[in-house]
Structure formats: C-alpha cells, structure tokens
Amino acid sequence: MSPDSPPSVKVTTGSGKARWARLGRRLGARVLTGVVMVLAVATLTFFLVHSMPGNPIQTEYQTLIARGVSPSLAAQQVAGMYGFVSSKPLIDQYGQYMWHLLQFNLGKSITASGEPVVHLVLSAAPWTIIPVLSGLIVSFLLGVSLGAVAAVRRTNRLGKVLSVSGSLFHGVPQFVWAVMLAYLFTTLLPIFPFGSPYNILDTPGWNGPFILSLVYSAILPVLAYALSSYGGWLLTMRSSVVTVLGDDFVLAAELRGLRPLTQLRYVARNAFLPLFTTLLLSVGFMFGGSIFIEEVFDYPGLGYQLVNAVNARDYPLMSGDFLFITVAVIAANILADFLYTFIDPRVRKAA
Amino acid sequence: MRTNSASLSSPTATTAQSVTVPGEVPGAEIRGLKVVFQTPAGPMPAVNDVDLDLPLGTITGLVGESGSGKSTLALAMMNAVPKPGHIAAGSIRLPSVTDMTRLQGKALRLARGTALGYVFQASQNSLNPLKRIGAQLLDLGRAHGMEDKGALLRHARELCERMGLDPVRTLSAYQHELSGGMRQRVGIVFALILNPSVLVLDEPTTALDMISQRTVLDIIRYVQRERHLATLIITHDIAIVADLADYLVVMYGGRVVEKGPTRHVLQRAAHPYTEGLIAAIPRISGDIDRAQPLPGRPPDLLSIPRQGCVFRERCAFAIDQCSVQTPGLMPVRVTRRHDALEEDSALLDGQVAACHVRAPAPSAKVST
Numbered sequence A: 001m002s003p004d005s006p007p008s009v010k011v012t013t014g015s016g017k018a019r020w021a022r023l024g025r026r027l028g029a030r031v032l033t034g035v036v037m038v039l040a041v042a043t044l045t046f047f048l049v050h051s052m053p054g055n056p057i058q059t060e061y062q063t064l065i066a067r068g069v070s071p072s073l074a075a076q077q078v079a080g081m082y083g084f085v086s087s088k089p090l091i092d093q094y095g096q097y098m099w100h101l102l103q104f105n106l107g108k109s110i111t112a113s114g115e116p117v118v119h120l121v122l123s124a125a126p127w128t129i130i131p132v133l134s135g136l137i138v139s140f141l142l143g144v145s146l147g148a149v150a151a152v153r154r155t156n157r158l159g160k161v162l163s164v165s166g167s168l169f170h171g172v173p174q175f176v177w178a179v180m181l182a183y184l185f186t187t188l189l190p191i192f193p194f195g196s197p198y199n200i201l202d203t204p205g206w207n208g209p210f211i212l213s214l215v216y217s218a219i220l221p222v223l224a225y226a227l228s229s230y231g232g233w234l235l236t237m238r239s240s241v242v243t244v245l246g247d248d249f250v251l252a253a254e255l256r257g258l259r260p261l262t263q264l265r266y267v268a269r270n271a272f273l274p275l276f277t278t279l280l281l282s283v284g285f286m287f288g289g290s291i292f293i294e295e296v297f298d299y300p301g302l303g304y305q306l307v308n309a310v311n312a313r314d315y316p317l318m319s320g321d322f323l324f325i326t327v328a329v330i331a332a333n334i335l336a337d338f339l340y341t342f343i344d345p346r347v348r349k350a351a
Numbered sequence B: 001m002r003t004n005s006a007s008l009s010s011p012t013a014t015t016a017q018s019v020t021v022p023g024e025v026p027g028a029e030i031r032g033l034k035v036v037f038q039t040p041a042g043p044m045p046a047v048n049d050v051d052l053d054l055p056l057g058t059i060t061g062l063v064g065e066s067g068s069g070k071s072t073l074a075l076a077m078m079n080a081v082p083k084p085g086h087i088a089a090g091s092i093r094l095p096s097v098t099d100m101t102r103l104q105g106k107a108l109r110l111a112r113g114t115a116l117g118y119v120f121q122a123s124q125n126s127l128n129p130l131k132r133i134g135a136q137l138l139d140l141g142r143a144h145g146m147e148d149k150g151a152l153l154r155h156a157r158e159l160c161e162r163m164g165l166d167p168v169r170t171l172s173a174y175q176h177e178l179s180g181g182m183r184q185r186v187g188i189v190f191a192l193i194l195n196p197s198v199l200v201l202d203e204p205t206t207a208l209d210m211i212s213q214r215t216v217l218d219i220i221r222y223v224q225r226e227r228h229l230a231t232l233i234i235t236h237d238i239a240i241v242a243d244l245a246d247y248l249v250v251m252y253g254g255r256v257v258e259k260g261p262t263r264h265v266l267q268r269a270a271h272p273y274t275e276g277l278i279a280a281i282p283r284i285s286g287d288i289d290r291a292q293p294l295p296g297r298p299p300d301l302l303s304i305p306r307q308g309c310v311f312r313e314r315c316a317f318a319i320d321q322c323s324v325q326t327p328g329l330m331p332v333r334v335t336r337r338h339d340a341l342e343e344d345s346a347l348l349d350g351q352v353a354a355c356h357v358r359a360p361a362p363s364a365k366v367s368t
C-alpha cells in the first residue's frame, strides 16, 4: 500500500436495535434456563426433605413428651395434624407438589395449622432480605473502597494494616460474628435490644418510634452480615486493583500525562468489574448466613423459619423456604449476567 | 554529569559523539544517560553512558537484542523509569523541555504527550478497555488543557484518516473491536494528537502480521515526513528499520556500541555485535543459507561486565585490552590495504563504534 493512500478500514460496532434484540434473546434464554433450574431444585429438595428421618407427627409428639405432656394428651394434640400430612405414595405427592408449584401454590404448613406456605415465606422474607441487603451494601462499599486504598498503598503501613484486617475479618465465620456481637452489645454492654426485631411496646405501623425501634434492632444483625463479608470484599478488591495496576493501559495513561484523577477512574472501573458479578452471586452466601444470624438474634426471617421447619419436619414449609432462596440466587445470577453486559463492552459483542 | 565516560576525554572522541549533520535541528539530545535498577546484588546499570541525538525530520532506528536496555532508554526519555530503577545521571533535552530528567509533578505530566509522543511496546492494549476511543482522546486533550473539544475531535478524525482508519467508527469503537494493526495505528493517533515534535515507538510492529507491519511502517514514514518529526523506532529486528531509518543506533548491554547513517552501518558494520546482528538476518545478509544466528545470549543486568567491553564474552575478536578498558565511541574508518606498508584510510561520515579492534582510539590520545 502506498503511504499516500491509506486503505479505509471498517470497524465493527453493534448498532442500537440489533444490540437490544440480541440482549432480549439472551435474557429470554437465561430466564428459561433459570426456570428449569428452579424446577430441578424443587424436585431435589422435595425428595431430600421427605427422606429426612422422622416425620412431622412423630417429631411433634416427641417434643410434647419431652416438655412433660402426658402421652395421651400429646397423642390428642398431634391428632389435629393428620389433616395436613399426606398419606399418599411419595411419587403421587411429588406430582401434586409440582402441579401446585406451577400455580405458585406451595401447599400448607403442617406446624402453622394449615397456613399457606406462600404467606409464611413472604412474611418472613423481608426480615431476611432487608438486613442481608443492608449488610451487603455496607460491607461492599466499605470493603471495596478500603480494598482500593490497600492496593494503592500496598507498600506502606496503611496498606498492610488494611490487608491484615481483611484477612482477619475474612477468617471469622458468620455465626461467630453473630455470637460475638450479641455477647458484646446485648450482654456485656447492653446497648442494643435482644430477642425481638422491634420494641414490643411500640405499635407496629408507619409511625416514627416503631420504625426507629426496627432500625435499632436491626443494627446488630446488619453488622453481623457486614463484618462477615467485609474482609472478603477488601481482599478481592485489593487483588483486583493490583492486577489492573499492572495492566499496560494504566502505564500508558500515566505516560500520556492523563490527570491522576482520570487514571484513578480508569483503574477503579476496571478493577470493580469482576467484583460486580461476585456481589450479586454473594446473595446466596448471605442467605446461608441468615440461618445462624437470625437464630442468634431471634430474628423472624427465612433462616429462622427454615431451622424451625426442619426441626418440626414441616415438609411444605421447608421446601418453600429452600425454593425461595433458590429463586433469589438464580434471579441474582441472571441479573448479574444481564447487567454485566451493560458495564463491560467486551461481552456485549459476545452476547 | 559525564561521570562514566572516561574514554571521552580526547577531543576527537567528543566530536565523534554527534551524528548530527550540520544544519540539522536537534529534536532530542540525550547526554550521558545512565539508568540504574536496584537489584539484590546492588544497583545495576540498564542504560549506561548513552549519548543520542534525534534530529528533526529524521528517523532513527534503535536496535539490539532483547534486554539491551532499549525500552528502559525510551522510558527514561519520558522520565518514567519504573521502580526499582531511576535515572542516575545524564540529561534529556527536547524542543520544548530543557531537561526531561529534572521535571516532576504536574510539569512532568504535562510534558508527557506534548513534548514527546510515545507508542507503547504493548500498544495492543494501551487503551482503557471500558471506554470508547474518542472519549479517551478527549480525556487526553482535557488532561493537557485543550478545552476545545471540537478542534480536538477534528484533529483526531484527520489523524485517523491519515492512518487509514474510518474516523467515525474508530472513535466510537472500543479497543477490543479493533484488530492488532488498527490498535497500533490508534496508538500512533494517541501519540500524535497533542502535536509533539518527538515520536518514540517501542517495538511498533512486534506481534503484528506481515501486512499490518508493512502498513504501520508506511504510516510511520508518512507522518514523519508530513510532520517533520524526530522519530525513534525501537526494534530487536534490524530488518524492520533497514529501509526506514536514516540513522541506526545499536545497543548492547545498556551501551550504544555503534551508530551512524543506516547505509554505512549496514554496509560496513564496524562493531562485531552489529556484524552479528546483520549476519543473523537473511534479508539483509542476502543469502538465507548464510544467515547465522548470533551465538551466545545477551547479558542480563547481573551479568553485564562492569569493566571492559560489554560484548567481550561473545566476541571472536577480543584482545586483552577488551577486558580492562571500556571502549569509547570512535570514528569508523574504512581501510584499503594496498600493500603491507601502505594504508589508505578514510573516515566514514559520522559512523562511530565502540570497539578497541575495529574502531581504535587514535593511539597517541588513548587515555587509560
């Protein structure tokens, strides 16, 4: 080619409409896979739950006996539960369960005297979701910003102290945080309430004192969620920033004389990218933690409900809780995948 | 500043340092440059006692095997030697900067990109993958106080056209949407957008296919002429610059071992290392069967001889003097031997080499 007549080169960039169509198709495919996964998990949990040793009636009977109730009285009380426990073959129960599931009917709770499981799960869900998300947001913001500082300052004291704090916090399991916080701030230094998610003297509703007591009682559980994941965010962000700092384009930006703030923005956005997926995926991990944390703080969320359902062998409620958590995790997955295409131009094309 | 140039004491040697033909305007003048890396074994020079002129309107090819200190030299020109290294001595004068090595902070940031355009060795990934190319050009302009977005974009579009890139599509593209050759051309756009008069390209064609290589080299030649730049092309492959460069500079073990007009250096290489480099390339040595790979390996920081000639461990012509005295750059002469007694030697225009055997210091003036 002659230098005076350089060839024209076409660059491939997706046009607007085609891109949206592509994104739509991708989302549709993901949702479909998600539904199939939910059904598979529902099947699995159904059989797992029913293969647990013991059954609801026997368990309740033994609980009553253990409490000192006389055998005849216990048998009488337990008799009321027969109506809710199916005696059909398991495979027929399964067929019915799945058929109801497709109509968003999760059956009736055995222990809560026939209350629809959907109601129970939905009324417990906010007690888990709100603290989990608050804890997640607090720890994410804190961990990510301090992780970036730890990376940039990795050779001096501040950076090292931050990294060590990350490792220490990361090493402590969620239930240890919960027990520790509960002991420190409700027993040793009783500045936080204990045993109820709000002050029972306030009238529930949209009034100031009640909401305040809600928030106040939520501080310790939220803190437990936050502290247990802070270290992970810090360490992940730190290593992500360190990786990006080693990328060629960062040196290039410096050698082109870009403003320090612009350089920082370039690094931060690139380092943040992998964490974004992890953020949404960690929703599942947080739900797992709710089992311990709600138990410790007597918080009436899904984890608490699930533990009680398992102990009482309340099959429909157990399945309902598992299913709700599964749906939440899968939905977070799909959301992560979908949003990722917006923040990383490189996957748009592959979409 | 010339702490390490013991061999430069003779007047002959000093005048021989400059390859600049009278009348040429210097674009960049590097004097006595020494870059040192801290290693577990103490400070080690990666670039040592380098004098280099890049006249405006010329292309200089800097060649040498990998590890000879080429990239370090280029980074030093930006005053951007990475830790654990630093510029230990020397000065770098650019048309708008008295001494690049003395700048710091905001003055240094502003000089980068404006005084000297740099195309990166890994230019394949020299852009933020998450931002459109046009937006990054605007960031660059803004960083250097060019508030007139319109003018900047016009200039960018014009440069893209010069590079044979579709301006609209290129500026709205992300890095990953471009091929290797296109990325390299975009790298040149970024290096030229702030109108520097010195352009440094580090291995601009490495990792490109043959056709893209050709295109990029043509573009370099073309913008060079159009903008009357002082261009430095760094490559480990002498064939890349054989047709393109006006001057060749050969580096080995952190030192310049030979330099001069390309034609002279290629036709009558004086330094055994230059000879070796040329012999290793079939296209220049002419005969593919006679292409000889250079035996031995280039030294790394720890194995560069501290005293004597840096090349002596691989040199077939070494004499005793080579291990005690560091050869300085001396004018290269062609000698035609008429008979045993009569010699007729002529100075080759501006070609200098650092070799006790091939370019000996005038014997009367040797200072040990």
Ligand SMILES: Nc1ncnc2c1ncn2[C@@H]1O[C@H](COP(=O)(O)OP(=O)(O)O)[C@@H](O)[C@H]1O
Pocket: B037, B046, B064, B065, B066, B067, B068, B069, B070, B071, B072, B073, B082, B083, B084, B085, B299, B300, B301
């Ligand atoms: N950041 C660094 N730290 C330590 N040594 C380095 C660093 N960069 C380069 N070097 C050393 O400096 C010498 C010259 O390297 P370089 O300038 O990259 O050579 P070239 O570009 O000619 O291949 C090599 O021995 C290399 O190991």
Ligand code: SF4
Pocket: B271, B272, B273, B309, B310, B311, B312, B313, B315, B316, B317, B318, B319, B322, B327, B354, B355, B356, B357, B358
């Ligand atoms: S100075 Fe000696 S060792 Fe160095 S290149 Fe010349 S002959 Fe070889």
Ligand SMILES: [Mg+2]
Pocket: B067, B070, B071, B072, B121
């Ligand atoms: Mg290099």
